[in-house]
Amino acid sequence: MEATTNTSDPLISVRDLSVSFRLDRRTTFEAVTSVSFDVPRNATVALVGESGSGKSVTALALLGLLPRENSIVDAKSRIMFGGRNLAQLSFREMQDVRGAEISMIFQEPMTSLNPVFTVGFQIEEALRLHMGITGAKARRRAIEVLAEVGIPEPDRRIDMYPSQMSGGQQQRVMIAMAIACEPKLLIADEPTTALDVTIQKQILDLISALQKRRQMSVLFITHDLAVVGEIADQVIVMRNGEIREQGPAKQIFEQPQDTYTRALLQCRPQLDRRPQRLPVIEDFMGSGDGPGDIPDRVRGVSAGDAIVLRVRDLGKSFYSREGLFGRREFKAVRNVSFDLPKGKTLGLVGESGSGKTTVGLTLMRLHEATTGEALFEGRDILGMSAKEFLQYKRRIQIIFQNPYASLNPRFIVGQILTEPMEIHGIGSSAQERTELAFELLAKVGLPEVSFYKYPHEFSGGQRQRIAIARCLTLKPDILICDESVSALDVSVQAQVLNLLGDLQAEFGLSYIFISHDLAVVKYISDQIMVMNDGAIVEIGNSDDVYRNPREEYTQRLLASIPKGWQGSRATA
Amino acid sequence: MSDLALKPPAASRRVIPHTVSPGLWTLAWRRLKTDSVAMVSMAIVIAFVVLMILSGLGLVARDWAREVGVNYAPPPFVGAPELPGTPGVENKVDAPAVPSAPTPGSAFESTVVDPIGDVISELRAESGRGGKGAPGATAASPGAPAAPSTEGGFVDPLADVMKEIEAQKSAAAAPSTTVDPLADVMKDIQAGKGAGPAADQRRATLPFGADKWGRDVIAKTIKGSETSIFVGLAAAIVATFIGTVLGALAGYYGRWVDDALNWFYSVFSSIPYLLLILAVAAVLQHKGTLTIVLILGLTGWTGVFRLIRAEYLKHKGREYVQAADAIGASNARRMFRHIFPNVSHVVLVQLSILVVAFIKSEVILSYLGFGVPVDVVSWGSMLNEAQNELLLGKWWQLVAAGGTMAVLVTAFSLFTDALRDALDPRLKGTAGH
């Protein structure tokens, strides 16, 4: 191909890309509408958008990886790369482009690697296909690439299967495979979303370093503006299949023109501020000038606060069978003690496997605790019989992470809301319970007709509101929020966080807020408890923990939080 | 939606204009309606079931055992019969439902026992004993249906199941009045010479021919459909019920309940299904439609168990069930109110797969003579007769029984696939086992 040395000549140039999907015989759905953008040489471009924005579809369309059965790329679309229109290439011709000139990594490294072949086989396959390197030479090259992406002991790990590696290492292998044939463009589709925050930081650093060293371009797709703040040269913001705004990172972060971009930037809780309520997208989209300045809220606990739940020495072990008679103990939670003050929020942060979710489930007695006690109104709720516990059960409620899984798909919302009242004898008649359900729907901001609908007719945020309403039917004292906003888009996340704040103020609820997202926890919590390997690392008032982390682990965790746009880089 | 038992809010003071959203079944039905293959196959299945009910009530094909045509009367489009026997020949008594021509197997190798030989010799032995005890049986009027309302105290010496005495009686009735049921086809016809309805009452051709006793193949096929479909449906319901209940218990409770039921499952599943059926059939000497339903049902639940157990295991860990636990729902409530509606489509599809499987099994069992009693016609017993008839060039019974079964089973399978797609659109196009 004829490569020009002109740096203003973009590496890939997309014009009028439209993609639609056939839903059934009659209906089609346009996922991407007339999208145009360039990826310059030797640069990182971030494609940012919430779910349904069409960002991933755009990326897949560049490589011709859309499902052939039901996707249609509009004939007018042009994807110019090296003088050729990729949209017009045959499937066979595209094979030579894929992996060699443009390669791609995905969100889930675990499922994206073939489980039954060694990582060496999978990297060597790419080398053989595009560079004709085989045998020992291919193996040597594969080891080199693995070393380059930071896999320790690459000559040993090359013979491992993906399942024998950690999530972070798997993603490194994916990257190694993608860069093995020295592509000019690397498309990274949410490559860090499934990873813990410390691993995310490492992978981001790796991609950024590789981009510079290899002088390649990266198209980085993400839902989280903060993630790309540190690495992107250019930012493209998409919504509902259209580009809302694009430009240099400095311009997007410092002077966003589009209302949606501005909303996205402000909906996400900031580490250094804690407004009374978070701005939501409607604040911007309606009038266009945003919510104005919202006063900050002060959070924290003092010694005089009434304690509603006292947890002492909580422990939970799981056992797996080992050998003929033996069993292996795995301590998911060890020696956890804390006090939950009334009307306050305790934030529980940690990476996956830290035991934070197990704490929540054990307090609900959804898991039986192995050791310890939890005193609620002076009674140990972990030690009492299941029958005795039933009357306390309604006082502690839980909201799960996945709003798609936590509502019974076969119940209408009305049933979901009246069932708990029925079980606990709240409300004297069905009519009264129905009335109460209507009131609660209004409280969580849903129209009354929702009563007659099934969960699948609602969006993720709306479903989380239904789940909250279900808890409220029981008038609980304590609400455990287990990653309750993690699966939601940023703009929706802000709405739900605001709702939780309002409800706390109105009903004096105490929250145990479990999340891996440090910014969100910081925003909502009075107190923060950091967990690692099943034990408490540090506990204290949230502002103190964030400002002066005492433990090394906490410091590392906080250092990994994506900082978003750094003004200092703007001068570079 | 009525099953959701929701109190209508009309009683509420505020009346909100609303429509309750369509549920799973309504949506599935809507999808199903747009699928023309599904609708055609469903119509065929319903037609068969209606036929089964009509036939069961005696509204159609009641006289299937009457010899309305000459022996081997062909369909009209084949031509006039040219049988060795003179036209108009008919049996003086009821036709035995058991064919007696030697199978190819017994013709070629002497160690091979005619599959029905034993049955027949048994019957012969019984008829010898039974005939004395039940003179009424021998007094069955000529030309009467093969399921006569024989009065009398004939008790099968081997019978200990009272409800099957009826079947035994009629089973014994046919051979007890026949001179020699083992006689081959020609002998049968010879023996048939004599008294009976006037010769001109028997037709030379029938719409789809006649069997060797001159019984209308169409009527026989209808009656056979009744048996086969009934056995398939009833056995599938029994097996699905057992599999679902055990699977739900094992998957939901886990621990020792799961261990115990899994042990039970592995015992049943480590014996090949057909061998298990045959072993049970060998032990239960008394054949009856209900027996075959029980044999199939009690041995065929393992597949449903495995699937439902896995489904319950999966759903038990789902957040909506944990949420139900959190609001204080009891175990029974979680199992039946919460989880069951979410797995009911699996149950339905399994039921429908089993119906097909059991219809096929019943046909094979009845063909071998281990299935329904000898006086009850089923597709399997028709195929047994048809095998010998084919050697004589009389293909119509084979085509009638085989073809009808193929039509029903094809329609049922296509309907099952469509049902699965409609209930779980994600699986569309991956319909498999």
Add this chain to the structure above:
Amino acid sequence: MWAYIVRRLWQMLPTLLGVVLLVFVLFNLFGGDPAYVLAGKISNPEQIDNIRRQLGVDQPYYVQLGIFLKQIVTADFGASWSTNEQVSQILVTRLPPSLTVLVPLLFLETFIAIGLALAVAYVRGSLTDRAVMMVCTVGLSISILVYIIVFQYVFAYKLGWFPVQGWGNSLWENLTRYALLPIIIALVVSIAPNLRLFRTFVLDEINQDYVRTARAKGVGENRIMWVHVLRNASIPIITHVMSALPSLLIGAFLLERFFSIPGIGREVILAVERSDFPVIKALTVYVAIATMVVNLLADLMYKAVDPRVQLK
């Protein structure tokens, strides 16, 4: 690995005990007194007395169960009630003919079905795919009896291409002459369900993320199907083929009967027809043991195919 095998064999004991109990309950409790069962079949009262004594019919059930267990362990089930042949002898002589038909059948049907399944899955959703699936559905709906009756009548009886039935003494003669038509019929009958099943297995894999990764690095569609997808799809395929193996042994009984092949399946039918309990009991127990062993083999084969499997 060996520790795993030993433990698995150890774990089979409860299941095996269950099978023994089931068979015992079926035949000794429900089956009743052999004198009663054999009435009209064996007229020699001495022989019946002999059988009754062997089984310990007059003794308590636990003694009978003990006798049964001893029979299993020593592989001595006595003589057949109808032919007086030793049961062990029957099993040993009936196995080779069955295997002569089954082994070629198993390989042919598995490989043909896998090839077709990959081809059909590759053109999934197309007219070809739907047509093949429709043919499979219709083909599956016709009773195996009809296939056997018609094929035997047309190809053996009318056209004379194959012997109508029979069995020879040499393996080669059996394989090339007598087993041919049964194998062809079995193929016609068994490819349709296997094709449908394997197609779902392949389709499940085609939609996995790793296939997208392979495409993204430029692997061709053929290689994706034959290397990446097939290796993964072979895991459920192995389960299915292995678990179908013992039923196949019995399932071929119709063919063995029609074609007078002196195999296990035909023996089962004969035994059931004659109420020859010792033969049925022995067959049931041993086939159940074989099933469990085959399941263990299947698990060991997984290990070879799927590195995620840990034999613990």
